[in-house]
Amino acid sequence: MVDQIQHLENGELDKSNNYIIKAYNLYKIYNPDLPSMVTALDDVSFGIxxxxxxxxxxxxxxxxxxxxxxxxxMDSATSGRAIIDGVDITKLSENELADIRKNKIGFIFQDFLLIPTLSALENVLLPLIPDGIKKADRERAMNILEQVGLAERASHKPKELSGGEKQRVAIARALINNPTIIYADEPTGNLDTTIGNEIIELLRNLSENTGVTVVIVSHDPMVWERTDLMLKLRDGKILNS
Ligand SMILES: Nc1ncnc2c1ncn2[C@@H]1O[C@H](COP(=O)(O)OP(=O)(O)OP(=O)(O)O)[C@@H](O)[C@H]1O
Ligand SMILES: [Mg+2]
Incomplete structure (x- = not known):
């Protein structure tokens, strides 16, 4: 059984300097003041x-x-605070948030979100386009494709890749900015079990080799078993064991 992340009170959260993510009493209320109001996060406090x-x-x-x-x-809380790698993100402007996304965070999604007309290599380079792509960036992107086992597929377009390969390209793209944290929302949801397990294994290895923190949303018990810790949510609250 994987250990569970517990709801922490603020005093406990402040005891450790080792948390790269700290959430203090986060609330997210959609459609406040309307009959359709939803409390999606309800006093969520924890450290990772x-x-x-x-x-x-x-x-x-x-x-x-x-x-x-x-x-x-990508979205703001209704109230509460979140500290990411020492920065209080709940106080930042849109531009500052974009900078944090660019410099500290990599994202991976269930449906890969690759650009169909670009090659694997170009998809990996995509986050760097606003700053201009240099020769060294291409070499780095090739190195990362090699790390995820796709060096031979660099020139393939997404439709010429299998599901698992597409997700590897998406992982390589998430790594191109040297992030401190990777967030993955159901990254194995569109893959069969074997390929899904390979993707989680790859994320584990990347974390071991580079020290990147990986947060994976998943319904899949096979995924849970391969993680260090689990955060269980129910009705917007942390379920303590
Ligand atoms: N933009 C929105 N406006 C209003 N309600 C929303 C919005 N986004 C999410 N919700 C509601 O907030 C709650 C939490 O949604 P969320 O997408 O975080 O759930 P989830 O745990 O990711 O679910 P799933 O496993 O189905 O992806 C749900 O009740 C949802 O209907
Ligand atoms: Mg969801």
Whole structure:
């Protein structure tokens, strides 16, 4: 059984310097003041240590993607605070959030989100386009494709790749900015079990080799078994064991 991440009170959270992600009393309320109001996160407080591989689990609608989007600087909390690698992201402007996304965070999604007209290599380079792509970037992208076992597929377009290969390209793209954290929302949801396990193994190895922290939302017990710790959500709250 994988250990569970517990709901922590603020005092306990502040005791350790080792947390790369700290969430203090996070709330997310969609459509406040309307009959359709949803409390998607309800006083969520926890810490995630640097270099760990974490699973976030819970029934559909329990707030997993909402939490990931907030920790990934893609959405803001209604109240509470989140500290990512020492930076309080709840106080940042849109531009500052974009900088954190660019410099500290890599994302991986269930449906890969590759650009169909670009090769594997070009898809990996995509996050660097705004700053201009240099020769050294191409070499780095090739090295990363090699790390994920795809050096021979660099010139293939997404439609010429298998599902597992597409997800490897997406992982390589998530790594191109040297992130401190990778967030993955159901990364194995569109893959069969064997290939899904290979993807989780790859994320584990990358974490061991580079020290990157990996947070994986998943329904799959096979994924949970391969992570260091689990965060269980129910109705927007952390389920303590
Ligand atoms: N933009 C939104 N506006 C209103 N309600 C939303 C919005 N996004 C999510 N919700 C609601 O918030 C709750 C949490 O949604 P969330 O997407 O975080 O769940 P999840 O745990 O990721 O579920 P799943 O496993 O199905 O992906 C759900 O009840 C959902 O209907
Ligand atoms: Mg979701």
């Amino acid at each position: 240590e640097k270099g760990k591989v974490i699973a976030i689990a819970g029934p559909s609608g329990s707030g997993k993607s909402t939490l990931l989007n907030i920790l990934g600087c």
